[in-house]
Each structure stands twice: as structure tokens, then as C-alpha cells.
Amino acid sequence: MNEGSEFRPKILVFSTNLISDVGIDYAGLLHMHYPATTSIIRLPCSSMIRPEWILFALESGFDGVFVAADGTDCPYLRDCTERTARRIDQALELVKKNGFRPERIKMAAICSVCAEPFSNHMKNFYEMLKKLGPVKKGEI
Amino acid sequence: MGNEERRIGVYVCWCGGNISDVVNVEKVVEAIKNEAGVVVARHFMFMCSEAGQKMIIDDIKKYKLNAVVVASCSPKLHELTFRNVVARAGLNPYMYYHANIREQSSWAHSNDPEEATRKAIRHVRMAIAYLRHAEPLEKIRVSATPSVLIIGGGISGLKAALDLSRMGINVYVVEKQPFIGGHLAKIGSIYPYGRKGWEVVSTLVKELRKRDNVVIYTNAEVESVKGFIGNFEVSIRVKPRYFKRMCKRLDEVTKVCPIRVPDEYSYGVKKRSAIILPPYPGAYPELPAIDMNSCTKCMKCLEVCKDSIDFSQEEQIIKLKVGSIITATGFKPYRPKEGEFGYKVYGEVITLPELLSILKQSDSKDRLVINGKEVKDLAFIYCVGSRQKPKGNNDKINTYCSRYCCNATMFTAIKLFERYRGIRQYHVYRDIRTYGKNELMYEKACKMGAVFVKYDENDPPKVYRNNNKLIVKVKDLLTEREELEIPVDLVVLVTGMEPNDNEKLNEILKLPTGRGGFYQEVHPKLRPVETTLAGFLIAGTAQGPKDSRESLLSASAAAAKAAGTVLKGFIELEPFVAFVDPEKCELSKTCIAECPYGAISVKNYEGFGKKAWVNPALCKGCGSCVAVCPVGAIQIRGLTNKQIEDMIKTSAKEV
The missing domain is CATH 3.50.50.60 (FAD/NAD(P)-binding domain)
Incomplete structure (x- = not known):
């Protein structure tokens, strides 16, 4: 699809029910425009993400995966950031092994009022993915 | 799940024009009406209105729907509304998924209506994918002990104790210091009216003394907490005061004591002996206490107050059963x-x-x-x-x-x-x-x-x-x-x-703390005195800086919440907890090591032998275990791996 037209990277976002999804809602409330080619799946906590889900997202056709983690605000886990970072590390290895560029994965802490940081992350990530080009197995 | 055919109704809301001015709602309905499982799909001006709710209920009956998607505002606003709608029509409330197409589509992408419409379609498709694998869920019901533990005997703890006591609930107050009252008891006039801090405290003390369902432990600390909401077993350690009855010669006995250390009841402005006297008029308890951190056991005090002082007193461990715990440890x-x-x-x-x-x-x-x-x-x-x-x-x-x-x-x-x-x-x-x-x-x-x-x-x-x-x-x-x-x-x-130095207590309770180290509420506006740990509430400055009025407000709020928990006699918990598929589980025990709440243990399953098992009353549903299981045997109810994988696959499809 989109052939002949401009490449618009597709981004899968994992958010969290109590924190980052609230921050993403806030970006909407403030009408802060960020790329609309995003799809958002909400989870209880970012530490729930199985690394193979991230691989699966790239295999399914997403050009990038953004994990909107809870950071230190996580209401479940004090060490949420470390745990989520471990998942991301594993995912990075996994996607590399399967021939995808690791730059397609990004994680950042998004707090419940982090409207601007979220929208900036999305814009930057989108631009970066645009330079990388469409996702392709065997790109590395 | 099972073999029942999935029959899904999809309702796309205009939200007046908030959604439909940007997102082409007709296009959304057109795009998803032929998705597997969808029986009926409509769009309407206000789904949350009476007419909108009735539309869903009528359709559930007419088309024998067994699952419903509403695509509208944020789930934080109306997820519960629509769960209740489907429940009113006789469906299980968890056969519902809420697609966010306002905050996360029309509002966020008002500059790009075409792409916003595509995003809305993807979000609705994900909701449909979710429901294809959804199962009816039941809330988890556990019994509740009608008593409450309050940690901290400052004004917040005392106010919460009084409120609860008046509702007929047994209250235990545990205070680390030898006297209750906290900081407010230490100061004179306070704003706005100039009433003395200690007067406010002693008024509360006077009221509490009239109650026969309040027990106050001073010189006491929480030693351990086991169990879960409604059913906590608490053990507290009470240090002796070494005073068994009042002594008439208190002036003399403090003079004869050779120790002089900074007096915590005057922020170190004064010095005190190792015998700590009741620090304000009407203080509770009335008996002095000997501070063993500074006492050298010279025994000179015995010469003055022989019949009152008893150095043979020993520490006591007291076991309590409570349904809820309010932490009001102050600053x-x-x-x-x-x-x-x-x-x-x-x-x-x-x-x-x-x-x-x-x-x-x-x-x-x-x-x-x-x-x-x-x-x-x-x-x-x-x-x-x-x-x-x-x-x-x-x-x-x-x-x-x-x-x-x-x-x-x-x-x-x-x-x-x-x-x-x-x-x-x-x-x-x-x-x-x-x-x-x-x-x-x-x-x-x-x-x-x-x-x-x-x-x-x-x-x-x-x-x-x-x-x-x-x-x-x-x-x-x-x-x-x-x-x-x-x-x-x-x-x-x-x-x-x-925040107070609560290292030991934090080890025991594991309450989440926010930036600054104060205890963190679930949500500053929607759930301001609850923590993510079910049954644990917070009050006063333990949560963050407050003045005394604000502390008292939060104490009453926490008391009301605690009462709401224990008064019914039972508690219903959301069903979103982890569960183990014993067929898949290979007992790697990675989930047991990962669980921050000690909710997972090993259990013998009929026909499968020893496998991991989740105690649903302890599990908070964070899902950390889901990520680490090498074989995908542990999952969250209401958000299974299959649901997530199908959502990923569906949303990746071109629109």
C-alpha cells in the first residue's frame, strides 16, 4: 500500500492504563498533533510486555514500536523502569537476530501529564523511522 | 469462550461533533461491519446518553449479542458506564471493550481527518479482536474483617480512628513515639484561627477516650503484615514504657536522672532527661516513658519513684486481624x-x-x-x-x-x-x-x-x-x-x-512512593487516598506536604474508604489477575521470582502435578510475570497473550 505516495511509518504504542495512557489522552485533550499512523494498546504495566510481541509487531508490518513506560510513577512496581528496560534489551536482541533494525524499538517514560514529551517522542520517532524506510525482514 | 459463536455489536459515537467533525464515523462503521464476529454496527450522536444506552440494550436482546464495543472517549470516562450497560442487558460486564477514538484520535489528529479516521478504524478493529478471545469474568469475592489498622498517631491517624470508630468499626492505632499527637502536639498557635496545635490534638484524644472500640498502642511498631485486602494479619511490637503507674514526684525524678538529650517535643530547643514526660496537657498516655536509647540504667530514678518504675517490663508482640490499613506516618x-x-x-x-x-x-x-x-x-x-x-x-x-x-x-x-x-x-x-x-x-x-x-x-x-x-x-x-x-x-x-524515615515500614508494606519519597495515591483526583495495593490507604502528610486542615480532610476520606472496604463483610476485586495454564507450565519458577507481591507459589494440580499457582487475592495484575514466562503459561485474565497478539496483528493491517 501507499505506493507512489509518501512513506508514512506505522507505529505501535504500548501504553499503561493508569499512567502513560492518561498522558497520551492528555496530548489529545490539548490537541497536540502527533503522527496519526499510531495504534495504541493499553496494558496494566509496561513490565508486562513479552519481547516476542515486539518482534511480532515488526513482522506484522509495524515500522516501529514505542513503549510508553510508567517510569518512577508506576503504581505497581518501584523498579518498573529496570524491569521494562530488561524486556526492551531482550526485544532488541530478538529483533536483531531476526533481521530487523533495533532502532525500530523505543522506550521512554511517559507520565500522566506528559502530553508534550509524548507528542515530541512520536514526532521524532516518526521522522527517524521515515529515514530508516519501511520495515523489512533481513534489513540487517 | 468455548464454542459459542461470537456476536459482537459495535457502536461508534460522534460525541456531539467532538469525534464526528474529524473522524468519518460512517466510514468507520463501513470498514468494520464485515469483520469476523460483528453482527451489528452503528454510529450515534451520544452513546453515553439514555438513547444511546438503550440502543445497545435493545440490540443485545434483538441480535442476541454476546459482546459489545463502544468507540468513543477515553475509557477513563465511560468504560465503567458501558460495562454497566451491557450488564443491565444481561451480559457479562467483561464482554466489553472500549475503543478510544476521541482523546487518541479525533482530538489528537484534528489536523489530519483522513488519517484520524484510519486510526479510529484500527482502534475499533483491535477492540473487536480483543472480544473475539474474551471470556466472561467474575469479580473475585473475599470476606472482610470489620476492623482497621492505622499506622501513625498524629492528627491524621487520630481523626481517621475517630471517624471509623463512630461508624462502629474496631480501630487499632500504632504509634512509634511514646505519646500520640505527632507534630501538631508540639506547636502552639496554628493558622488560621490561632488555636493551639496541642489543643486540637487533646480534643481528639478526649473524644477517642470515650470510645470502647479504639485501641491505641504507643511505643509500638508494625513488625509484619501478611494476607490481603479484607484479611490482613498484622503483628506489632510494643516496647515497654517502664512506668507501671503514675509517680507524684515527676519533677524530682527528671532532675535526679543524669541524662540530658535534645527533646524531640520541642525540636531540640529544650533538653530532656531519659524520662519522657507527657509533652502537652491532656496527652495520651498519661504515664511517662523511659527512653532506653539514652538511659544508662543508673537506677537513680528508682530512688524517687520506686513504686512506679519497673525495669522488668518486656517487649510484647501483639497479633491483630484487620480488613484494611491506613498509613498516616506523617512527615x-x-x-x-x-x-x-x-x-x-x-x-x-x-x-x-x-x-x-x-x-x-x-x-x-x-x-x-x-x-x-x-x-x-x-x-x-x-x-x-x-x-x-x-x-x-x-x-x-x-x-x-x-x-x-x-x-x-x-x-x-x-x-x-x-x-x-x-x-x-x-x-x-x-x-x-x-x-x-x-x-x-x-x-x-x-x-x-x-x-x-x-x-x-x-x-x-x-x-x-x-x-x-x-x-x-x-x-x-x-x-x-x-x-x-x-x-x-x-x-x-x-x-x-x-517524608518520614520509614525504611523498615516500607520494607514491610511495600507501598509505592512517588517523586519526593512520599506515598503515592492511585490518582490525585479520582482515587486520592487509595494506593495500588488493595486495602492500603494513605492519609495526611505521609502522602505529601499538607497543612492540618488538609490532613484532616484526607484522614476522613481514608476513613470513609476503609469503612467502605470492611463494612459490607466482603470485598469484590477486579478479575484482571494472573492465572497459570497447568498444561503449559514447566515450573521454571521465573514468575515466582519476578512477582513483587509474593502472589505466586507452587501447587499440586489434579492430573498435572506441581505447577505455579497465583493467589488471586494477592495478585495486583501488573503482568510482570507474563513477560518472563519462558513458555507463555502465565497470563492475565481479561488481557491474555492471544488477545494482545491478535490486537497487534489486526492493527497492523492496512486500512
């Missing part, structure tokens, strides 16, 4: 570092709590004397230990505003003007935050002659000595950074609040 005043604005270098530099202690004791009429010197000129320096800036090193800093301090200082300023004729006050501040009605105190202090000097946070004032005066050197932002050298007799550092 500690920020203690300036040595040399911070001259603190501990010059005797005339003190903190606001120290000044309040001095004022409480020195009713000495018309002169304020400190260190033997009359104070004629005094400077307050604001925001000491609050709103700190990172210094580049790893020092812990307090970035928050402590909220009470501007108001307390303004009130103190007025008191000082009223009490000491001719006193001159310089208020060296960063910003004045006398919010709400407190603004009137600010106005009054200004009118009475307080001089306000605003400093730059990047260029804070300096304090040094010049002959017999202290000099506060500051660039005043109000007069274009004119450099002032203010000679004063006393510098008062307006210190903020810090």
Missing part, C-alpha cells in the same frame, strides 16, 4: 545542612519549627529573647529544603513545594508583630504561595509592616556575621537586583516537609 521537617544559610554555624540561625517551639515556651511578654539577646530585627528565608534545584551531584533534593510553609510563616509574622512592638521583619522569599483564604494573612502581614525581598533561585541569599549582627545579603528582584545587606538579630529558615 519530618527538613533539617538544613550545617552551613546552609549559616545553620549550626551561627546560633542565631534557626528553623521555623524551632522558632515556633521557642514562641510556645517564651510567653515572656513584650521581648523576644534568643541566645540571651533581644531580637529587634529578624529575617525569614523561604523555601529552605523545598523546590530545590539539581546541583549536578547525586545529593537527594526536594523539588516539590512544601505547601504549608508560606502560610505558617505569614501567620507567625502576624503573631510576632502583635506580641513584640517595634520588631522589624524581612521576608526573603522566592515566591509567596498563600493560596486560598491564606492570602488574607499575607495581606495583613504586609499591612503590619513586613518587608518582602524577592531572591533569585539561582542566586540565593548569603548569611554571615558582622560584629554582633548577622547580615543577610541578597539581590532584590523587586528593585532591579539592588544588592541589600540586611543586619538582623535572628535568621529563621522556613523549612519544608520531608
